[in-house]
Every structure is written in C-alpha cells, then in structure tokens.
Amino acid sequence: xxxxxxxxxxxxxxxxxxxxxxxxxxxxxxxxxxxxxxxxxxxxxxxxxxxxxxxxxxxxxxxxxxxxxxxxxxxxxxxxxxxxxxxxxxxxxxxxxxxxxxxxxxxxxxxxxxxxxxxxxxxxxxxxxxxxxxxxxxxxxxxxxxxxxxxxxxxxxxxxxxxxxxxxxxxxxxxxxxxxxxxxxxxxxxxxxxxxxxxxxxxxxxxxxxxxxxxxxxxxxxxxxxxxxxxxxxxxxxxxxxxxxxxxxxxxxxxxxxxxxxxxxxxxxxxxxxxxxxxxxxxxxxxxxxxxxxxxxxxxxxxxxxxxxxxxxxxxxxxxxxxxxxxxxxxxxxxxxxxxxxxxxxxxxxxxxxxxxxxxxxxxxxxxxxxxxxxxxxxxxxxxxxxxxxxxxxxxxxxxxxx
Ligand code: LLP
Numbered sequence: 001x002x003x004x005x006x007x008x009x010x011x012x013x014x015x016x017x018x019x020x021x022x023x024x025x026x027x028x029x030x031x032x033x034x035x036x037x038x039x040x041x042x043x044x045x046x047x048x049x050x051x052x053x054x055x056x057x058x059x060x061x062x063x064x065x066x067x068x069x070x071x072x073x074x075x076x077x078x079x080x081x082x083x084x085x086x087x088x089x090x091x092x093x094x095x096x097x098x099x100x101x102x103x104x105x106x107x108x109x110x111x112x113x114x115x116x117x118x119x120x121x122x123x124x125x126x127x128x129x130x131x132x133x134x135x136x137x138x139x140x141x142x143x144x145x146x147x148x149x150x151x152x153x154x155x156x157x158x159x160x161x162x163x164x165x166x167x168x169x170x171x172x173x174x175x176x177x178x179x180x181x182x183x184x185x186x187x188x189x190x191x192x193x194x195x196x197x198x199x200x201x202x203x204x205x206x207x208x209x210x211x212x213x214x215x216x217x218x219x220x221x222x223x224x225x226x227x228x229x230x231x232x233x234x235x236x237x238x239x240x241x242x243x244x245x246x247x248x249x250x251x252x253x254x255x256x257x258x259x260x261x262x263x264x265x266x267x268x269x270x271x272x273x274x275x276x277x278x279x280x281x282x283x284x285x286x287x288x289x290x291x292x293x294x295x296x297x298x299x300x301x302x303x304x305x306x307x308x309x310x311x312x313x314x315x316x317x318x319x320x321x322x323x324x325x326x327x328x329x330x331x332x333x334x335x336x337x338x339x340x341x342x343x344x345x346x347x348x349x350x351x352x353x354x355x356x357x358x359x360x361x362x363x364x365x366x367x368x369x370x371x372x373x374x375x376x377x378x379x380x381x382x383x384x385x386x387x388x389x390x391x392x393x394x395x396x397x398x399x400x401x402x403x
Contacts, residue, residue: 185223269355
C-alpha cells in the first residue's frame, strides 16, 4: 500500500508517484513471455522519459526505443548500451541522423524512401555504415483510438510493402547502409490480438521474400502497443502476445525486438493532487484540484478515462462531479460526472494509470511549473525530479528582457 498522505506531506502536490517494483514485475513478465527465443525489450522512452525510470529498465537489461536525439541522449545517460538503442520516428533531422550514426546505435528505423536517401548520404559523408531497419505500414486497423492508431495507410507512419522491398534492395546495394531489421507498430493501447497477428504475418512474409533474394535480416521489431487496464478493458496476455508473434515466424531465426512503453509504466504511476475547493454552477458540481491539464493531458486530448481514488474523511454518499484543474480551458478536466463524496480542502485526489504519457506530455501552460516526480522502490521513496520553480520557467527569457 502506498502512503499517499505521508508522501504528499513531504513532497507536496501535484505529484507523480511511480512504483518501480511494479515496473520490474511488468518487465519480467513480458521478457519471460519470449523465453526460448532471442529477444530485446527496448523500452519506449516516450512513455516516461524520466532518467531514473530509463535507468531502472537499463539495469534490468532493457534497451531503448527513442524518437528524438534527445531521447537517444537520455538513453545513453541512463546507461543503456549503444547496441540496444534504436531510433524511430517519421521526421529525423540531418543532425539527429548524424549523431545516431556516430553513436553507433543498434539501428535507425527508417520511415520513408526520402529518409533512406538522407541516412545513406550522411553515412557516406561520415565514412560509416549505418545499420537500418525499415518501418512497414501493414495497412491493418488496430482497433484503438484514432489518435493512437498508426498502422493504416491513412496514418503518416512507415512505408507500404512494395516501397519497403525497393528500399531493402537499395540499402543492400549501398556501401553505407546495412539493412538489419524490419519494424512495424500499428498503434498503442491495443487490446485485440488479431490485428497484431495479421501484421506480423504480413511482415514475416516480406522477410521470407527478402531472404529469397539474399537479403537476410536479424531483427524482427514488433513495436510496442500492448494495452493496459485503465477501466475494465480485457487486455492481451503477454504470453499470448509472444506466442502469436512467434507463431508467424516459424523457422525464421530472428531476434525479437519489442518496444513496450505503456505496458511497463502506466499502471505503476499515480498523479496526486489536493482538493482546493468544490463549487456548483446550477445543478453542476465541480471539484477543483491543484493539478491540471498541463500535468496530465490525456483526458483533455483523448477523452481518456483514468480511474480516480480519493483520500478523505467524508462518509457521505457519492454524487457525480467533474474533476477539474485551475487552467483557463474548459478542456482542463480529469473526469466528468465521476461519482465522488463531498470533499474538503486538502483531501487527496489520485489519478490512476498515470505512469505512461503523463508527465512527458505535460507543459508549462499558464506558467505552471511541472510537478515533482518520486519513485518508490523496496518501500523507500525518493525524489527523481524536483518541482519546477518560477525561476526555472523564466530562465530562458530573462536575458532577453529589454531594459
Ligand atoms: N514504438 C513506436 C514506434 C511507437 O510509436 C510507440 C508509441 C511505442 C513503441 C510505444 O507504444 P506503447 O507500448 O506505449 O503503446 N500519447 C498517447 C500514446 C502515443 C503512443 C505513440 N507511440 C497516449 O497517451 O495514449
């Protein structure tokens, strides 16, 4: 049991709390699902990029899936070895590509023919060979929220099968490119196995067809996307997930590379705020808390559901309330018509499943400093990011103030 009262007394609110032991258990469960097969779990740093979180996974042998050179640098700082770092994303700048090649990471996930050309040119300038993988867009509907679906041709991600084949041939004929992997990622918060199986089947067929022309790949990168329980979702079991993928590979001797984000961190995280006050507009009741959409954007952006718990002495009956923050936007809410008892000043409101795409999608909107983050491990609590101060927020502007 997490002692939210004691922790928030010490570290104040709003506050992110992460249970590192839960992250360990999730990592171990997924890793074990691929037992008997060569596999690398490359933690998707975007889900929660706090250095201590990335380091926690690095210590367990995790790699890192990065989508900017900033994330690549974080991975290095956290102790992830170069040979377990991959760099994905639809738009990489020349500088980012250059640094990734110089750092000799495992591979760059290439997402277009034009990008393949840039990577080749930059590798040539550096007199290096760049290991690459190509992200295939299998045109499969992942059956998730449209904003986090990525595997349809309507989405900007990856390349279609025929382009991919052309790109592999080009890469194989290049002195500066080494095609080592193939990648797909059809979406996030996936709760159905069938779209994953179909995609893996399509991509494995491409691997076989490449093999007939003597292009032999080493890594089968299945992306991330495993869904978690926010509410009462029926989720995919890691074992079934792994079996579905391995079933598509048959005799292909490839190392599985998996890029889990949300599965590892979401349900390890709690976002805790204090009640400022309650108010009522006509019939409508609101609980105003000190956390806001700048701390946790998912409800505002995707109408995402997060389970809420409260710590209060109130014994009265629950009634539907909107839980809102102080930001001047009607979208600044954590839940609508949520059943809660009447709450008092300083009662705690805990937003669950906040460990993935929580802090990282935060901002300083309304000149609000970002919350502190703490980790709990083996019953011990420690600060892993201090609260931002007003001075932090203005530091990049003050030197330009006209006298
Ligand atoms: N690999 C690639 C190439 C990705 O694009 C993503 C997530 C992952 C791995 C990790 O996916 P996960 O295992 O976490 O589902 N902000 C949204 C989620 C965006 C996901 C973007 N890509 C949200 O809050 O739901």
